[in-house]
Amino acid sequence: MSEAVSQTPSKPKTASSTGGFKHFLKATEIDTRMLGMIGALFVIWIGFHILSGGTFLTARNLWNLSVQTASVGVMATGMVLVIVTRNIDLSVGSILGVTGMIMAIAQTTWLTPMLGFDSQLVWILTLAVGLAAGLTIGALQGFVIAYMGVPAFIVTLGGLLIWRGAAWWVASGRTIPITDNNFKIIGGGSDGSIGSTWSWLIALVAIAFLALAAVNARRQRHRFHFPVKPIWAEVLTFGLGALAVVVATLVVNSYYLPGPLARRYAEASGIEVPEAGLAISFGYAVPVLLFIGVGIVMTFIARRTRFGRYVFAIGGNPEAAELAGINTKRVTMMVFALMGMLAAVGAAISTARLTSATNAQGTLDELYTIAAAVIGGTSLAGGAGTIAGAMLGALVMQSLQSGMVLLGMDTPLQNIVVGAVLVVAVWLDTIYRRRAA
Amino acid sequence: MSTTMDAISDHGSSHHIDDVDRSGPPLVEMEDISISFGGIHAVDGASIDLYSGEVVALLGHNGAGKSTLIKILSGAYKRDSGEIRVRGEAASISNPRDAKTYGIETIYQTLALADNVDAAANLFLGREIMTSLGTLDDAAMEAEARKVMGRLNPNFRRFKEPVKALSGGQRQSVAIARAILFDAKILIMDEPTAALGPQETAQVADLIKELKKEQIGIFLISHDIHDVFDLSDRVVVMKNGQVVGSAKTTDVTKDEVLGMIILGKCPPGAQPGPGAMKD
DSSP: OHHHHHHHHHHHHHHHHOHHHHHHHHHHTOOHHHHHHHHHHHHHHHHHHHHTTSOSSSHHHHHHHHHHHHHHHHHHHHHHHHHHTTOOOSOHHHHHHHHHHHHHHIIIIIIHHHHOTTOHHHHHHHHHHHHHHHHHHHHHHHHHHHTSOOOHHHHHHHHHHHHHHHHHHHTTTOOEEOOOHHHHGGGOSSTTBOHHHHHHHHHHHHHHHHHHHHHHHHHHHHHTTOOOOOHHHHHHHHHHHHHHHHHHHHHHHTOBOOHHHHHHHHHHHTOOOOTTOOOOBOOSBHHHHHHHHHHHHHHHHHHHSHHHHHHHHHHHOHHHHHHTTOOHHHHHHHHHHHHHHHHHHHHHHHHHHHTEEOTTTTTTHHHHHHHHHHHTTOOTTSSOOOHHHHHHHHHHHHHHHHHHHHTTOOHHHHHHHHHHHHHHHHHHHHHHHHHHO | OHHHHHHHHOOOOOOOTTOOOOSSOOSEEEEEEEEEETTEEEEEEEEEEEOTTOEEEEEOOTTSSHHHHHHHHTTSSOOSEEEEEETTEEOOOOSHHHHHHTTEEEEOTTOOOOTTSBHHHHHTTTSOOBOTTSSBOHHHHHHHHHHHHHHHOTTOOOOSSBGGGSOHHHHHHHHHHHHHTTOOSEEEEESTTTTOOHHHHHHHHHHHHHHHHTTOEEEEEESOHHHHGGGOSEEEEEETTEEEEEEEGGGSOHHHHHHHHHHOOOOTTSEEOTTSOOO
16 A cells, blocks of 8 residues: 555656656656556555455456445546535535435335336336435535535535434334345346446447547647647557556456356356356446446536536636636535435445445445545645546545455454545645645 | 737837727716725725726725725626716626626736636636537637737747646736637726736737727726826826826826825826815
């Protein structure tokens, strides 16, 4: 862990001392922070792999890691916007808890009895109810923050207690199991994965998308006669992206269904079971695809929409944004509403994965979410942060946690490490920014 | 947008003192404006006006109320009482968006830039160019930004960097570009040259002359008379939230205006206001 964090500050120094490397970074437009984080991630992975005696970097563990990252990762994309506007949301774990509970109760007491067992409408309506609840809770908190002028820290600290209490209250402290099999797909598992063929198809689409984006960006810059990236840099960044997609797909496709599950699958789809046994790939898990989908949508919102532009402008200089005629209060409220909705998406993933809603669900998730965003380069001073960085940050946090579980570390010790990582990450961020300024 | 810009690029005409047509209603009138913060009368019954193609310097010490008065016009503050008229008709201005609909653009002393985004994003902040799909058209905005910045500050190249990385003069030109990009009718410049070197100050002076020729009315706010005296057609002096007096620049000397600023003493060439020293 300590090796992991020491990676970040050394990066800018290398860049300034070697002119060639600096030029390389400038040409490829690769973010040094991002590079540092990817480096840190690899150090963590390799470190745990060695310490755990070779069990970390296996298809099975990496696949699980990807599924475990999804819930907090989804919330981290929203936390970026919250922190960029110089706010904080301490209530996301509790919102996850209460919306998970609302979805489970809505499904078991109304939707399934009303619409019939495993009706397609059940999972759609369950999700809709959850998203609406999250949106409402977020908007309510946002309203108090933006229009009533109560600091976000206090409102969401109150929310932390209120929504956790509400989850307890609506379920009278019970654990509510969910029954709809279609809904469970959102959580991953053997039925919630798409298999190797679809995984390769998605990989192809992703690569085509990368190529298209690069070509389109180039064409846009040509249209106005702006300077463009050198072609080698273009090819290199595209190549690295495509390589990452291929490697990820290879990994998830080389995790096979365990024997009994594979037999059941074979029976269900009428495949002859050979003597040597079946090798049926998991492929990408549905929650992971959902996570990536949310990441793409959130990146689009942050970079390509007016709302996203205003979020960053408010973070950079709230007074200037106000003077430029931006309705800063409405934007702030919308950011919290969006955060609430993403917490509900996280709730859908974790409820479906656990196949039940519990009182403790999402406890301490606010810490993981904030840590993911901050490790991913979101500045607590506001105005700076990327969705992709937060997604990677979530992966870093989850890698730490599942690595520690793999090593058999006790929960209290895990919490101590996570807490320390958060503080160190923010400290490094202040150093980085002081140097950059 | 384009007419203003063409005028700026067309340098070299001379600046006549007081060639302003004051026959019609003023471009903007602020009448009997008051605002107080926690019992302090920051502005107390102040009245000023401005005609098309006129440069009015609003002078006074720090804390005299000039910035506050002008922030009421730009919509940053809401007045407690008084009336604002644009071309003789009552204008309701309660936020910066309202002010912009009347063609009132402001260059603040602090520049009011979002430091973390680039020049183009700042120029179009609140008025972004969108594609037909409803997304930000960054390329088109950068193209417009390159056009306007090319005329204001031909050496400017740093379009990809957040504006916090720019020099004081470059930041100033971004703020000015933003104000004139959208067909301003009334331009407010709060301490426009405070952060600038001699060469950049001269550039701003040229720009003011060109904008004046475009029949834009300009309020220049300054605590330093030397910055603005030669550029303005009229001076209005404020002290302790009240107007000391106003005068055509041709009718008073710099020393007399200094007397107004420091002592509140109105010279014979000026029209006394409510804040003038009583004999």
